Ligand code: NA
């Protein structure tokens with residue numbers, strides 16, 4: 001039997017980790033136990049996300065979960081493929097997804113990485129979670145807000161709102177102690193980080209434009225595998241892609257999560273107004289474009305491809 | 316050998332002084348950024364990233380000088396109880412450990428730097444070019460090898476004034 | 486094979502007297518190259534990631550802070566200010582050592598810096614007054630260990646930064662155990678001064694309330710400094726690194742106005758601190774490489790599986806881990822011990838379901854035990870050199886034994902009642 005080591009940065013409690021275990025089980029089944037995937041969750045191989053392109057290129061690990069957003073240093077063009085503000089309806093995500101996948105597959109192959117399907121991240125709701133009732137951009141102007149990327153800092157800055165990148169692990173403390181007044185966060189999973197304990201009010205802003213997590217295989221490993229085993233990997237990867245894709249947009253899940261948060265004492269305010277949403281989107285798109293341009297020709301090209309398709313979808 | 320020794324001393328000490336100033340600069344950078352956060356409501360947006368790069372420079376700029384003055388930490392308990400001929404053998408062996416480590420480190424970090432130069436790697440937030448910082452890694456350990464040669468493959472002796480065993484680490 | 490290379494390598498290279506950082510790194514390179522299929526390039530990735538991360542930038546800043554306080558004479562003022570307070574308590578000025586170490590720990594991130602700062606003032610003073618030199622050294626060596634537990638703490642910063650645990654929460658968790666241990670040290674001093682051989686001179690100096698008050702008033706700037714380095718963190722105004730920078734600037738200001746800092750003293754404080762930092766940084770570099778090898782080869786997972794096969798329950802395993810730390814504590818201490826062991830012990834303890842914050846405090850206590858465990862014990866070294874060898878390493882170690890036992894007792898207590906550690910961070 002052949003065993004492949006698979007790196008993932010997700011903690012074992014995350015649904016993505018469960019998907020990886022399912023993938024491993026399916027590969028085992030398809031190959032009749034001849035090909036095994038040994039998943040190392042939570043970065044336990046000691047590898048860190050920004051290095052993964054280099055690491056796979058050199059074949060230091062067999063497989064890894066590739067998450068385009070992380071590669072600002074080594075492949076800025078890949079980090080700028082998709083960004084917040086790109087979509088305003090969850091369904092749009094599913095329409096744009098094939099294009100995004102194509103760009104990533106091409107980009108990763110330039111690093112000598114074979115891509116075989118992956119995990120479509122669920123389209124969660126993104127909300128603004130505050131200590132006070134806030135559901136308009138005007139109210140946010142006097143507040144400090146926690147965000148997760150430099151694109152978002154730039155976007156909020158264009159709306160005269162002071163934003164700061166704070167890692168998810170420090171978010172609770174930052175709200176508790178008042179370093180920030182609000183957090184821009186995935187409402188659907190806010191409970192897992194106990195956000196309701198430090199921010200009692202929430203208002204819906206837009207759906208999460210989630211970069212898919214692709215399964216990358218190093219060229220060295222790919223070269224060593226038999227045709228049968230390659231086929232097994234492709235089939236299992238595609239299976240995970242379909243399976244997670246089908247579950248990505250789920251209004252029932254979103255509604256249940258919302259009710260759950262209300263039962264925890266969160267006051268859910270009216271959504272941000274349409275006007276606010278489009279102001280935010282405009283600012284986010286400009287910020288996205290700036291990042292793409294900084295990434296050079298390839299970045300600009302990727303940005304143009306994705307936004308053209310988005311334009312068609314929006315129309 | 317005398318001139319070579321002096322040259323190494325001067326070179327490592329100059330880098331060390333640059334390192335000290337980098338450390339002072341890092342302190343001021345973090346301080347100013349913290350104050351700005353509260354005075355005008357936002358910190359210097361790239362200060363964390365730059366402080367990280369200064370931390371790296373502080374490390375690699377100072378290691379050769381600190382090696383030269385014998386202040387790096389060794390566990391020399393077992394060695395101290397040995398008799399002089401054996402002491403020379405372990406001394407030679409420990410110089411070999413340092414040189415071997417340095418050679419591999421130089422080889423790999425040079426490669427790391429060259430690759431980053433080739434893909435024009437930049438920092439996440441402020442887009443600072445990274446290879447000039449990366450080159451400090453092979454540079455530092457090249458100097459470490461020269462320092463070790465300067466000390467004739469013996470462990471650099473602690474001068475008497477330095478005997479408080481590095482009020483170091485914690 | 487991995488374990489053979491790891492243990493034989495560590496034993497040979499470390500006992501040869503090689504530079505610790507180079508030895509650790511070389512073993513890492515050997516494992517990466519020969520055991521992990523030529524992966525030595527990963528060493529540079531992990532070194533780069535560790536050394537450019539923001540959280541660790543607090544380390545040199547806290548070392549700067551400690552050295553500036555030392556060279557500006559601020560610690561002398563604090564020591565003299567607190568002296569009258571303890572004249573009437575059994576054990577008298579020995580308590581000053583513990584109290585000043587406790588206070589100093591609240592601004593200093595390091596243990597031997599605390600021992601050195603307070604020791605260089607306290608030892609000559611108390612010896613002249615006729616206190617038993619070894620008893621004095623024992624209190625100072627023990628008081629110094631508080632530097633790592635009472636926040637700010639280099640150990641907790643490095644633990645948090647390398648294992649991705651909230652440093653703010655760790656800092657909160659250190660307060661109660663730190664104060665409890667400090668109080669226990671004082672209780673022991675009271676007991677010891679009543680029982681057994683005479684360690685406290687028969688000195689009948691009357692002390693008036695006003696004298697105590699005047700003394701306390703004399704130390705007023707210190708709480709301000711404590712506010713800058715701790716208050717700002719807890720109020721959420723600053724990250725530990727930012728708080729350290731506020732502390733450095735505040736201590737420079739205090740040194741010039743209240744102490745006797747000069748520009749040239751300030752410069753040499755920076756130079757000395759940089760040397761000290763560089764020594765730590767080389768070890769961090771070596772362990773970054775070794776950790777990469779250890780985790781890429783999945784050694785922690787193997788270790789967990791192996792120990793699980795032995796059939797101990799999780800507390801049995803914890804006791805084994807504690808024993809390993811105590812044994813290693815004879816030969817290593819401080820940050821080196823922490824950095825060397827965490828790659829294996831942290832994932833192992835987490836897999837067994839222990840709390841990451843709680844384990845941070847336990848490991849810090851074990852490191853402190855290591856600092857006063859001979860033959861290699863940094864606090865013992867610092868103090869014997871302060872006494873100019875009037876107190877030998879052996880007698881310093883014997884004098885520290887009661888405190889060593891108190892620290893070990895604390896490890897046991899916090900294991901039985903983890904709530905003591907986790908209570909305060911629970912409020913945040
Ligand atoms: Na402290």
Ligand code: NA
Pocket residue numbers: 813814815816817818854855856857858859860861862863
């Ligand atoms: Na020790």
